[in-house]
Amino acid sequence: MTEEARNSEHGEPRTGSALSVVGPGEGETIVLGATRMRVLEDGSHTGHRLAIAESVLAPHTQGPPQHRHGLHDEGFYVLSGTVRFTVGDEDHDATAGTLVMVPPGTPHTFANPTDEPAVMLSTFTPDLYVQYFRDLQEVLAGGRTPPTPQATIDAMSRYATEPATDRA
Numbered sequence: 001m002t003e004e005a006r007n008s009e010h011g012e013p014r015t016g017s018a019l020s021v022v023g024p025g026e027g028e029t030i031v032l033g034a035t036r037m038r039v040l041e042d043g044s045h046t047g048h049r050l051a052i053a054e055s056v057l058a059p060h061t062q063g064p065p066q067h068r069h070g071l072h073d074e075g076f077y078v079l080s081g082t083v084r085f086t087v088g089d090e091d092h093d094a095t096a097g098t099l100v101m102v103p104p105g106t107p108h109t110f111a112n113p114t115d116e117p118a119v120m121l122s123t124f125t126p127d128l129y130v131q132y133f134r135d136l137q138e139v140l141a142g143g144r145t146p147p148t149p150q151a152t153i154d155a156m157s158r159y160a161t162e163p164a165t166d167r168a
Helices: 003-009 127-143 149-157
Strands: 028-032 035-041 051-057 067-069 073-080 082-087 090-095 099-102 109-111 118-125 161-163
Touching (some): 051 127, 073 090, 082 118, 118 127
Antiparallel strands (some): 028 035
């Protein structure tokens, strides 16, 4: 047994090459309509405690329907442009340098209402929701029709997420 495996079994810090480096242009790319997401960390290097993605929202991109997550926090750091976050009935226009944290249970959505692209860094703790984006991309790939509202709800429910139809 290696020293690294022995340390890991006893809850001690791991030694060896646990470092993850994702350079410019690297990472998994997920395309969801007018939104392009680059997965920088899918949770595989963090024990599934954290995932990180960079998203580019094209001008005038509507985001997902307002929804709430049951099991994970979601963070958004706006790198450039303006992203409009809607939480319940309140709109918040976030410009570059703004951090928006959404705890479990909070109804939210986002969009880019401007004429310029917007770029944001998103965190998911734990990493649960990254697979939802992969699943959604698969449904949209190959010229298939967009998912029905019920299919989207079903997919969200697999990742402890539900539409916020009551916006409470």
